[in-house]
Amino acid sequence: DAEITQSPRHKITETGRQVTLACHQTWNHNNMFWYRQDLGHGLRLIHYSYGVQDTNKGEVSDGYSVSRSNTEDLPLTLESAASSQTSVYFCASSQGLPEEAFFGQGTRLTVV
């Protein structure tokens, strides 16, 4: 069955380190998204991509970057991790319009 997988599921890193979270989908969806979920804020969009070589900034993109070199993957990089980036990160994908997005299981990131 097609699916969307995130790795790692849990990560602890130190302030200032570069961190990359992986997202891989096997639906061949054009659209991919990264969200962070925090208590009191809900899900907030970080970056999104509507196809290979296309990337766009979302609501909370500062300190994050993405690249899309193929259809299946959209890795999220934290350039210099900060404690404020401690969160649960969700990747999602959809074909066509975003209203039918399928989410991964999430990556719980702790920055100490």
Next chain:
Amino acid sequence: QKEVEQDPGPLSVPEGAIVSLNCTYSNSAFQYFMWYRQYSRKGPELLMYTYSSGNKEDGRFTAQVDKSSKYISLFIRDSQPSDSATYLCASYSGGGADGLTFGKGTHLIIQP
């Protein structure tokens, strides 16, 4: 002010009751309205979505959108303990704009 507002709850009801979950939004450009369900430590999963105003029914679930009052509702009939989860409303304007805008989610508890 967040563009999609949702009471975080928790909302606790007895098994078998009709549940009403609600959101309001402020962006008149929103055309698509979604409800996602999220179990603890899992990714959100799409329950249903509607385009513009009106009702949509799927089994025990009914989604309702009133664009004139910018009000989104989800009704759950014959609620079950397995319905206990966080319910997230989301909106999207369409036309290739930003990804989904989520509410903070309402934590629902169905008491056996």
